[in-house]
Amino acid sequence: MADVTGTTGTLVLAGTPIGDVADAPPRLAKELETADVVAAEDTRRLRRLTQALGIHTTGRVVSYFEGNESARTPELVEALTGGARVLLVTDAGMPSVSDPGYRLVAAAVEKDIKVTAVPGPSAVLTALALSGLPVDRFCFEGFLPRKAGERLGRLREVADERRTMVFFEAPHRLDDTLAAMAEVFGGDRRAAVCRELTKTYEEVKRGPLAELAVWAAEGVRGEITVVVEGAADTAEELDAAELVRRVQVREEAGERRKEAIAAVAAAAGLPKREVFDAVVAAKNASRSGPADGKGLS
Numbered sequence: 001m002a003d004v005t006g007t008t009g010t011l012v013l014a015g016t017p018i019g020d021v022a023d024a025p026p027r028l029a030k031e032l033e034t035a036d037v038v039a040a041e042d043t044r045r046l047r048r049l050t051q052a053l054g055i056h057t058t059g060r061v062v063s064y065f066e067g068n069e070s071a072r073t074p075e076l077v078e079a080l081t082g083g084a085r086v087l088l089v090t091d092a093g094m095p096s097v098s099d100p101g102y103r104l105v106a107a108a109v110e111k112d113i114k115v116t117a118v119p120g121p122s123a124v125l126t127a128l129a130l131s132g133l134p135v136d137r138f139c140f141e142g143f144l145p146r147k148a149g150e151r152l153g154r155l156r157e158v159a160d161e162r163r164t165m166v167f168f169e170a171p172h173r174l175d176d177t178l179a180a181m182a183e184v185f186g187g188d189r190r191a192a193v194c195r196e197l198t199k200t201y202e203e204v205k206r207g208p209l210a211e212l213a214v215w216a217a218e219g220v221r222g223e224i225t226v227v228v229e230g231a232a233d234t235a236e237e238l239d240a241a242e243l244v245r246r247v248q249v250r251e252e253a254g255e256r257r258k259e260a261i262a263a264v265a266a267a268a269g270l271p272k273r274e275v276f277d278a279v280v281a282a283k284n285a286s287r288s289g290p291a292d293g294k295g296l297s
Contacts, residue, residue: 007083008081008083008111008112008113009036009081009082009085009086010085010113010116011076011080011086011105011113011115012035012085012086012087012115012117012118013088013095013105013116013117013118014031014032014087014095014117014120015028015093015094015095015117015118015120015121016093016120016121017049018092018093018121018122018197018223019092019121019196019197019198019199019223020198021053023121023198024053024120025119025120028053028120029053029055031087032049032050032053032055032087033055033056033057034058034059034085035057035059035085036079036084036085037059037060037061037062037076037086038057038061038062038087038089039062039064039076039087039088040061040062040063040064040089040090041063041064041065041089041090041091041099042063042065042091043061043062043063045091046061049089062076064088064104065100066100069100069103070103073104073107074107077104077107077111080108088100088101088104092121092123093120093124094120097140098142098143098168121198123197123225124140124225126194126225127166127192127194127204127227128166128227130192130194130197130204131191131192131194131204132206133191133192133227133228133229134164135164137162137164137230138165138166139161139164139165141154141158141166141167142167142168143168143169143170151180152180152183153253155181155184155185156184156249156250156252156253159184159246159249159250160246160263160267161230162230162231163230165228166225166227167227168224168225169224169226170224171195171220171222171224174193174220174224175213175216175217175220177226178209178212178213178216181209181213182208182210182213184249185209185228185231186209186245187210187213188208188210189208189209189228189229190206190207190208190228190229191206191207191209191212191226191227191228191229192205192206192226192227193212193215193224193225194224194225194226195220195221195222195223196222196223201222209228231267238268238270240281241282243264243268243274243275244278244282246260246264246267247260247264247275247279250263261276261279
């Protein structure tokens with residue numbers, strides 16, 4: 001129960017199952033039963049979860065989702081400063097990871113309130129482990145923008161990222177997203193589409209981006225996590241055409257050619273002159289060859 005002595009409470013971020021309810025952390029049930037306040041992304045899903053676990057919440061249950069996150073955060077901080085133990089849960093996975101939570105954590109930290117966690121399932125780590133792609137270094141990019149132009153722009157920003165990348169995506173946008181990735185990263189870049197992780201119809205589809213885009217065009221359902229191989233990290237793997245393509249991607253994203261050449265050279269571990277020469281050669285070839293609209297201008 002809330003502490004009436006003036007001692008501040010504790011904010012607990014609790015991971016919830018991403019599919020199979022049997023994956024619920026052992027501590028989750030205890031925290032749900034004993035928290036003074038349970039802030040849930042969807043109170044109906046919380047009710048289904050507690051029923052599946054065979055428990056009941058004794059504290060106050062409030063909704064905490066994207067639409068009311070800003071307005072409700074001060075209320076929860078007030079409860080915390082009053083000594084309450086506040087448990088934050090989202091629909092699936094860990095709070096704050098593409099889910100509500102960041103604002104509350106930041107506000108609690110600012111007030112010097114203790115923040116702890118009940119570690120639990122994570123779609124990001126599960127998909128990464130199942131992907132078959134390198135896992136020694138990776139980055140999480142969350143959801144891409146919905147608008148096509150903004151989506152391409154974001155992908156161009158990470159076109160030279162060497163770490164394995166993890167994305168979330170809605171099923172009805174998956175084919176467009178994979179096609180955009182194939183355009184920016186190259187159709188032969190390896191990737192894995194992880195669908196309905198830990199659920200009955202779990203599926204992991206692996207292959208080059210171009211092939212995955214064709215597969216997704218037939219329609220895909222369920223919760224989607226996409227894992228994409230990072231860019232090549234050795235100079236030997238980058239031929240002149242690939243260097244030129246990377247410069248073009250950066251130029252299309254708004255960089256000046258000089259800066260784009262310098263950035264590509266630095267990422268590839270090559271002298272700027274080598275990348276510059278490749279760009280000049282491609283430019284001359286496009287002027288002397290058939291006009292196909294794809295050369296540097």
